[in-house]
Each structure stands twice: as structure tokens, then as C-alpha cells.
Amino acid sequence: MAWPALSVSWPASEIPPFFLMSSPFRRPVLRLRERSTAVLAGLAMLLLPAVLPPVTPAAAPLLPGAQAQQKLLRISAIPDQKPETLNRLYPLLANELSRSLGVPVKYVPVTDYTAAVSAFRRGDLDLVWFGALTGVQARLQKPGARVIAQRDIDASFQSFFIANTASGIKPIANQKGLSVLKGKRFTFGSESSTSGRLMPQYFLGQAGVRLSDFAGGAPGFSSSHDATIALVQSGAYQAGVVNEEVWQSNLSSGKTDPKKVIVIWRTPGYANYHWLAQPNLDQRFGKGFTARLQSTFVNLRASNPQQAQILDLFGAKRFIPATPRLYDPIEKVGREIGKIR
Amino acid sequence: MTPLAPAQHPWSQRRPAAPLLILLPALVLLPLAAVLPAVVHGGGWELIGQFAFAAITPSGDPVLLASALRGLGVTVAVALLGWAVSLALGLVGGVLSSRTVWRTMAGRVWPAGALRRLLAIPRSIHELLWGLLLLQLVGLQPAVAVLAIAIPYAALVARVVSDLLDALPTAPLEALRAAGAAAPAALLTALGPALLPGVFSYGGYRLECALRSATLLGVFGLGGLGTELRLTLQSLQFHELWTCLWLLLAVMLLLEGLVRLLRRRWGMPGRFGLAAGAVGSRGRELLLATLALLPVLLLLALALGVNPAALLVVQALPPFHPDWPAVLALPWGAMVASTLLLTLLAAALAVGVAPLLLLLVAPWPWGRLLLQGLWALGRLWPPPLTALLLLFVLKPGLITAALALAFHNLGVLGRLLLEAADAAGGGAEAALRCAGCGPRLALFYGRFSGLSRSYLAYGAYRADVILRETVVVGLVGAAGLGTLLLEALSSFAVDQLLALVAVYAALTLLGEDLSDRVRHRLLAA
Amino acid sequence: MTRSGSPSGPGSGSPSLVLELRDVTVPGRGADRLAGVSLQLRAGERVALLGASGAGKSTLLAVANGLLQPSGGELFWEGAPPARSQRLRQRQRARIGTLWQDLRLIEELSVQQNLNAARLAEWGWPRALRNLLQPLETAANAAALRQVDLDPALLPQSVTALSGGQRQRLAIARLLRQQPTLLLADEPLAHLDPRLAAELLTLLLRQATAPRALLLSLHRPDLVSGFDRVLALRAGRLVLDAPPAALDAALIQSLYGAESMPALAEPR
Structure with a gap:
């Protein structure tokens, strides 16, 4: 008899009638359980502030407090590698920079390419390890930003097109051969990755392959090089593209099974990763600071055990000075593809 | 009562009766079953297997646990703070856009309508987009x-x-006014206590939503456990992933349990509707709890490092070189169409599958528990991550995106359906069982009859939510506006971004209007 | 728990035994809700169940229709104990019709669909679904309505459009559609005005002819005249099993105690 009342008395609102109905017949046992649940939840809520770090790592350096900005060099990197790699790499580097430059250095993890660029534009990050594309984007949004250094391997960086062996795709002889990828399930890395998306898309375009030519009418974006390899190896995608460096490290660590996934083509070289610094570091940290920063990187040597570890984690023999002009071709490609506007 | 003439019999037409209505959305399964084989590529079953196995072997690494707990703390803190602020602002906004309030205070109602329309705009944009x-x-x-x-x-x-x-x-308001009470005092006395149960009940529901939203924002890099979930999934560290997931599940269930208990204890109107709301007796308790919550919120804000002053510093925007002809030339028609198709598919799946599953497990005593577990996972697990997981075995595209959205919303709908089914009382169902009817048919005829209209009305509302949510599965590719939106963001294409947000807002406003109409028709019938 | 070898064993030469309880016990908080109740109901018998509130009438009926599992004692429907297999159990329950005090009609469905709901035990899903599109078995439903003095023109109506009296009759018509051998009714006359109560009782008694049997719980001792037997419960124990004529003022006083209703206590 009471049924119709469910729906009739309701105002035209977001609240569906369900929200206001309770179970009329609950066994006492259940009530007891619910009560203890509630008590637990209440306790958990009270303890919550204790669980939180005093100030989250991302928060402190981003506060616009002038003092923090003056004294602290905030470094970061685009998140295109495994988080544990980044988390091991950057504290080491922060220590080394701090020692050699005589200022406190803090690593700020950023979880998104776009967020890294925006944070740099706003001046929330002082020194960032960008990819070529994100570096150009950041420089365009922050005129005067200084290109500091790149690795030896970044002068002529390569992307590898890879394929699942079961897909039947065979290694190709030249760039024109990329057209075999038409109609295949294909994945890039992250949308803003130079080696995982920008340059490969450029080379694909030259070979006459458009993004809508892939199976499903669009490529996938796996969001990282490691994920691309795993997804192609599993067969989730038939082919993909990764950067040379991550491919090599996955191969040597045994995570990649050469029976299941193979390289089908290596792109020509292009300039990639680099350190980009805010234009105002000299004003904040003293005259000549930017130059000292550059020489610190360039002078990292494998003969020093501490520095060797850093170089090893960066996958480099050494860092070399870099200039904005090196990235002009990237900017041109970026504009062609629409990633730079 | 004399019988109506045959022409007036509403029941004489061939029109599906109530319990049948609830199954209609599930018809979408038929075309889906036809299409699905073409979408499955099955390349990554091994990965799915590893993922499933990792559920029972989560990583116990203390370093990971510590970082997961920190992430969880951030997620919960963000959820609580966002919820509290929204409740406070929403109460003010709600009072300001109420016709009754304007009529009593100023003698006119049009400002209420105007404000209402204005508030539709922030509502139409998904929290992820806002983020x-x-x-x-x-x-x-x-x-x-x-x-x-x-x-x-x-x-x-x-x-x-x-x-x-x-x-x-x-009536109470008019009586107070007639007795000479000032307008604000009369409003507060006449409407305040009556409003509270509804607000409380809805507020509890919003808190649960806030936890899910905070997790989702994390998936897109805005901090908290969502970030860990995405990173561990992307680097295929399933054991670590499940550690985070179990923690989140525990918190979600705790929170839901707390909200359920408090709702019953305080805000809960009697069995069916608002009529019996007895807030008076619990009013003091509610007030105390609110007061106790304030310092907790302040502490959380401090711990999280929220600095309201920093929000006011709007800094350099990305350079803006609009190219409107190029924006106009985008394939808007196709994108809107696929967004709508995605919405309909996901909504029909979520709405239709929940009652179907409930029917399926009706005879089994453990079935209900199984479903509750499945639905809790659906609620917990952000749709973009479901999509990424589905890509292991499905081709990217609309269907994969729809399945991901549907799974999440199935979790929400299923829980509500179960709650409503429990609350509705099972008299008719028990009567059918006693007459020898099987458990499934008894549930179908006896309980779904009464639920179907209000459930579908909620489903219509949910479709509206799903339309807003399509933006989060843009990752999967070929999924309409959401895909382009993520692309525009990473290209810093402000012109495209503005156009996309405007189109999204317009679509969701239209969708809201449509779902309102459907809901009214369902509830009026 | 079992007291085997009782004089009237299940199915032992008594095919017309519709319901049998042997020493049935249902525990409650403190005192037992039913304590060692035994009774037999034969085809064609119409039995009234009396007792004060809380005496155990509803519990006894819930045991009889299988809703409540007794903790001790035995129960037989048409000579057979409750089946273990779900399918057989459902078949047994299909032969027990219960008239609920709140009727338990399905409000969202039409009169005809409600009548057909009584056939669901026999029907599979295809018929159950078709019934929701286009109600089935119109002739049988019309006949059932006529048996309870309702106009078959009501068939396509929504049950929400019916009056209180019409709803009562519809519930009985639904029972008839189920074709049970055992009719159970828990206080069907409570909350009804005297005229309606009398009408309804007449109707029920009229339907309860062999092979059917009727067990009906009553709050009003004045209405027992049309029954074949009267059972009475006090504090979970069966204290009376006699023809209606045996009911006198003293007995009623002992049954209802302080609760007795002088105005109604007019035994014959």
C-alpha cells in the first residue's frame, strides 16, 4: 500500500527518491556491525591529519611565499619514466646540485606533462628536465627561459617503431615501409612526448600514414614508454613506438621478450631531452648562477662514484651544453602537427 | 468505484508494465553482444590474468604502504574539504535561488530563476575539467x-x-508571517528544520561522490592515491596497484557505512518519504558533529597545504593566438554524435545490467554478497583506469570507453537499487514466494514492480551524469569530445579548449533538461 | 525432536489430510512463541484460530505456510514433509494459498496481471514476460472475479483504482487462481467495518470446500459460527480444539484474560 508514496512526493530535484529511503527491517546484528563501522570511520577521520605529511611534497615549493622562492632551487622532470626511477634519480641529483651550487635543492614530482609546462610558466619550478616538445612549449610560454644542457645521446635521439611478432608485421627497410601500419592497432606513448608521439607522427605523416588510418580510426596513447612496450608485447596493440633509451633498458633488464616484440624501424636522429631553467635565476641566486648550473651538469664525470651513479641513471655518458637553436626543427614539426600553436 | 469505459483503460493498451520497463535498458546487450567479437582482440588476456591474480597477492612493501597511505590521506582530505566547501556554498546558493525565499523576502521570484540558470553553468562542467x-x-x-x-x-x-x-x-511559513514574524526569522523557523533531513541525506551522498571524484582527479595528476593507481597500472605493477586499491576500498566502505548510519540516525525520515522527519531530537547531536568537523577540516587544510591566498594569484596564461576558423572546421558533428552515443550506450548498460544481475543471483544466498563486492569495485575504480585495463583485451574506441563508464556507474546504480529494494519492503515478493513462485520471478514481479519507475527515473538522472563523465574516458581514443579535449590541453590550444568546454556545457545542459523531462514522466505515471 | 509412530502418520490411509503439525515449537525471546503445537486439518474443513494478541496465531500460520522454519517438531503438507529440493518445495508451496492482512497486491500492475501473478509458480519466464505486455488467460480471470462477486470489467484496471472492499475480494480471487488445497488467512477481518467483515467471511467460507481446507485466525470470537472447528492458542500452546458451539463466555474469558471484549463476547 505504501509503494506509490515512493515516487509521488518527490520534488523535481537531483535527489532520486532512493536517497531518502532506509531499510526498515534490519537485524540487530547488522546494526551492531554498522555501528562499529561508523566508530572506525570516525576514528579514521580524526587520525587523517596525522597520516598526511606535514606539508605534501608538491605543496611546499609551490607556495608563492617569496622566501621559499628565494632560497630553494626547485627541480622537476616530465613524468615519462617509471615513478620509481624518477624517485631514485632525482634525490641523488638534488644532493649533487646542492653540494656543488651551495643552495638547497628540492625535487618536486609532477605527474603530468601539461602540468609540468604550466608550473614552469607560472614560475613554480626553477629547473625542469623537459622533452624536446614540452621544452619548446615551456620556452614559448616563458620567454627568456634558458636551455642549459642535454645528454650526449640527446643530440641525435631515435625512436623505435616496434611490433608484436604475432601481428605479422616484419621489419621494414625504409621510411616508406611505415605504411604497413595502416589498419593496425597502434599506440603512441604520451600525447606530449617527443620521442613517443611527435617525431614518430611526423615520420608517419611523411610516409603517408595519417592518424585516422589506424585500426579503430585513431591511435592509442599508452601514456608512457614502458606501458607502450608492455601493451605491444601483450598484443593489446599490434604496434607502437618508443624511445631508444627505454627500449634498450627494458631489453637488458629482461622485461622485454624479444620473441614477442621486435623493432621494425629506427627513425633518423633528432634533438631531444634538455634542462630548461627560469630566466631569473641569476637575480634570485646571484650573478653567474645560470652559468654555474650549466657547468655543474657539463662537468659531471663518470670517474666520480657519486656522479657516475647519476649519469648511469640518466643513461648518459655525460651532459653537453645545449642551445635553443638545436630545437628549432622540433618547433617546426610541432607547429605542423598542431602541438605548438 | 465503477469501472471505466474500455477506451479509457490505460492498461488495455499494449504497453509494457512496470517490471518490464526496468529490463528494457538491458536490451542494449543484444547489439553489444553482436558487436563485441569484432572489438575483442584478446592480445592481453595474460595481463588480465596477472592483474586478477595480483588481487590476492598485493605488495606489502613498507615503503609502498607508506606512500599509499600518504596518497590516501591526500585523497580523503581533498574529498572532505571539497565536500565541506561545496555544502556550505551550495546551501547559500540554494537559499538564494529558492522561489519561496525570494517571494517571502522581496515579493518577487524572477531573481531565483535567473540565479538557477546561472548556477547551471558550473554544474554542467565535470570536476575533472574544472581541475x-x-x-x-x-x-x-x-x-x-x-x-x-x-x-x-x-x-x-x-x-x-x-x-x-x-x-x-x-502553510507554516504563511502562518508565521501572518502572526507578524519578520521574514528571515519566519523562513528559518518554518523551513529550516523541514529542510534539514533532505539536505543531510543528500549531503551524505555527495560525500561518497567526493571521494570518487578526488580519486579520479588523482588519476589525472592532481595528487593523491589516484596518481599511484595510474602510475602502477601504467607500469604494470599489479601487486602494488592492488595494495593501493584495497586501502581505498576499505576507506570507501567505511565512509559509506558511516554515511548510512548517520543518515539513518539523524536525517532519516520515516519509511517512505520526508513526512516523518524527526530532526528535533537529534538536532543537538547534528550540531555537535558539525562543530567537531570544523577543526578537523581546518587541520586537514593545514596538513594539505591549502593556501586560499595563492588561489587569488592568477598568473601568466599560456599565449593565446586564436584561430577560430580552424576551430570551426573541427568535426563537431561527428564528435558530438559519438559523445552522445557513448553516453546512451554506457547509461543503458549501467541501468539495465544492475537489475539483470540482481535477478540472476536471486536464488543464491552468496550472490548478493558477490554483487555488492563487484559493485564496490566498480564505484571505487576510476573509469579511465578501467578503460586502460580493457585495452589489454579490447580495441580502443567507443565500445571500450562505454564499457568503462558503464562499469563505474553500474557500481553506483547497483548499490542504490539494492538499497531501494531493501527499503521498499518485500511484502509482495514474500507473498509470491509463499505461493510457490521461484525466487527470480518473485523478485521480478514482487519487488521490481514498485521499484522500476523510481529506479529508471534515477537512471535518467544518471545518464545526465554519464554525459558529463564522458570526458574522463577520452584516453581511450575515438571517444568523442573527451579525446580532443585532452589533446587540446596538451597542445595548449586555448581556442579549442574554450570551444570544447562550451560545447560540453551546452550538451550537458540539454541533456539535463531531457533527463528531467524523462524523470518527471516516469514519476508522474 | 520427532515423535514418530503417532496414530495418524503422514499419508497412512488419510489421503485427505491437508495440513499436519506435530509438536511444533518456535522459540522466542523468553517464552516460546509456539510450544509443542500439534494439529490436523482435513480437506473440506474450515477451522478458526482464536487467541489473544501474542498468543502465537501469526506464528502458527507462518509455520503452516512455510515462511517460518520451526525449531522443533514436524510439519506435513498433504502428508509430505517440506521437500529439501527447491523445485519440489516450490511445488508444495504453490498448493498453499495465503490471504495476507495487508493483501500484498502488486500496486503497479493491473487487476488481471495481479490475478495472473498467482499462476507464476506454474509459468516460466516467457509467459511471465508476455503477461506484462498483454495480460493472459482473460476467461479464467473473469471467472475468478465473478466467484468473488466482482465485475470482470475491472480486469484491465490498475489495482490502485479499486476500493478497499474490491481489493479484499481481488485478493481472494487471486487465491482462487492459485488453486491451492490449503487456504491460510491471518486476521483477514481486522480493520474492516462489520458489514464488510461479514461479507468477506462468507465469501471465504464459501470457497473452502473439499478438496480445500481453510485455517483462519480471528480476533473476534463472535464470528466463529460458520466454521467446523475452533482452535485456540494461549501463550503458544493449543488450549482448545472443539466445535464452535463449545465456545462459552468462561472459555473466552480464559483465552483473552483482561483483554476480553464484553461487547463481542456473545458465544452461542
């Missing part, structure tokens, strides 16, 4: 996630509050 836009505007800071939740939620709460206010009987 990504605010990120551009004020930079990466903890307050961004809080605000991203607070803004659209406040507009939602405001609408509900004003609807509730305007639906309350005005």
Missing part, C-alpha cells in the same frame, strides 16, 4: 583539486536545496 582548467589558471597546488570538486558540487547542492525548499509546504 584541468584551474591548473592552467592558478598552477599546481593542493587547493586546485579541492576547488575542482567544490565548484560543480556547490552548484549541484544549490539546485537540490532550492528544489527541496520550494517543494516544502508553505
